[in-house]
Amino acid sequence: MNVCFLNKSKIKNLMEILLEYGRVFASMEAEIASNRNSGSRIFIRELQKDQIGDYRVPGFRAFDTFKSFVLPIRSCVADYPSENWTDIKGTEERKVLFGLKACDLVSFSILDKVFLEDPDFIDPFYKKRRESLILVSSDCMYSRDSCFCNLLGYTPFPKAGFDINISEINGGYLIESGSEVGSEILQELSLPEVKENQIAERNKARKKVTEELEKRNAVFAKAFSKSDILASKTFDSDVGWDLGSTCVSCGACTNVCPVCYCFTLFDREGKKKEQYKRYMVWDSCQFKGFSQMAGGMNPRFSHMDQFKNRFYHKFFRFFERYKTYKCTGCGRCIDNCLGDIDMREVLAGAYSEKVK
Numbered sequence: 001m002n003v004c005f006l007n008k009s010k011i012k013n014l015m016e017i018l019l020e021y022g023r024v025f026a027s028m029e030a031e032i033a034s035n036r037n038s039g040s041r042i043f044i045r046e047l048q049k050d051q052i053g054d055y056r057v058p059g060f061r062a063f064d065t066f067k068s069f070v071l072p073i074r075s076c077v078a079d080y081p082s083e084n085w086t087d088i089k090g091t092e093e094r095k096v097l098f099g100l101k102a103c104d105l106v107s108f109s110i111l112d113k114v115f116l117e118d119p120d121f122i123d124p125f126y127k128k129r130r131e132s133l134i135l136v137s138s139d140c141m142y143s144r145d146s147c148f149c150n151l152l153g154y155t156p157f158p159k160a161g162f163d164i165n166i167s168e169i170n171g172g173y174l175i176e177s178g179s180e181v182g183s184e185i186l187q188e189l190s191l192p193e194v195k196e197n198q199i200a201e202r203n204k205a206r207k208k209v210t211e212e213l214e215k216r217n218a219v220f221a222k223a224f225s226k227s228d229i230l231a232s233k234t235f236d237s238d239v240g241w242d243l244g245s246t247c248v249s250c251g252a253c254t255n256v257c258p259v260c261y262c263f264t265l266f267d268r269e270g271k272k273k274e275q276y277k278r279y280m281v282w283d284s285c286q287f288k289g290f291s292q293m294a295g296g297m298n299p300r301f302s303h304m305d306q307f308k309n310r311f312y313h314k315f316f317r318f319f320e321r322y323k324t325y326k327c328t329g330c331g332r333c334i335d336n337c338l339g340d341i342d343m344r345e346v347l348a349g350a351y352s353e354k355v356k
Helices: 008-021 049-054 102-115 124-131 180-189 196-225 227-234 242-246 252-256 303-322 332-336 343-354
Strands: 003-007 023-033 038-046 074-080 095-100 133-138 164-169 172-177 263-269 276-282
Touching: 003 008, 003 180, 008 023, 008 049, 008 095, 008 133, 008 172, 008 180, 102 124, 102 133, 102 303, 124 133, 164 180, 164 196, 172 180, 172 196, 196 227, 196 343, 227 303, 227 343, 242 303, 242 343, 252 332, 303 343, 332 343
Parallel strands: 023 095, 095 133, 133 164
Antiparallel strands: 003 172, 023 038, 074 276, 164 172, 263 276
16 A cells, blocks of 8 residues: 655645546535535535645544445336346446445445345346446544534544545645555555554544544443344343334435445336336335335334334344454434434443343
């Protein structure tokens, strides 16, 4: 991996080169107003050429996720009937995703386990979209109350999975390549080598944010030490799960979760006679109809069973198969919950009942 220094005034040069590789979708600050709150938020938007000069790398993750670039909210997966079996043709246009944080990169690695690396099935749609992406990540310069990536064993700065990573320091950024295409882009920039004091400055900033996270989340450490066992042992009891009583089954938590991938299929008539299209759309385990079977049978009929199942899958079933938790600790579910439910507090409540 090559590390170089990019002067802050030269960030425009990097963005211009990235635009030559494909459309750039970047996390950027925008003013919002709503009934709940107003102010500045970080959202993912397509970067236009006339925005390059004013662009600033955000120090925190986006409010929304990059998941839709590999798993669109709605996508056509089949046309039928057809006399011939036809493989998927064509390629996805290349896109550059800019401003991913460590939790976003982790989410792609988790999704890869399901859709690319599982020996039972490789999803051709996911594969094409994933291979079309260039990932430009950046360090978190600060954390917020909902962040808990450290409880899952992750850090607020990327370690792997990026093509380029950006770390902000005084006067500019440290640019690190993580792939061949990343090295290619750095060569085009012709940047000076990094100095030892600049590396030290970056490491100091990383340490500060990490310590902030550890201090804030120390009270939840025990509950997350063996989350798989906790979710498994407490699933059959409602004791300790009372925080779920404020859940309204809106599905916001699964929609903003960067690693929730549940979907459903539905058919619509095509333009030609007796032709139909099959679509895949996002679904949510928090909806009552999600687990309903033929004849009206529903093994998770009660509201609390639906609520607990999300934790059961994230921290037990997924871990049982892939040896990693299906959670990045990004905290988006906490920020978006209408019932003000904090995942950390839920697991801590279940833990406190288990050890009694």
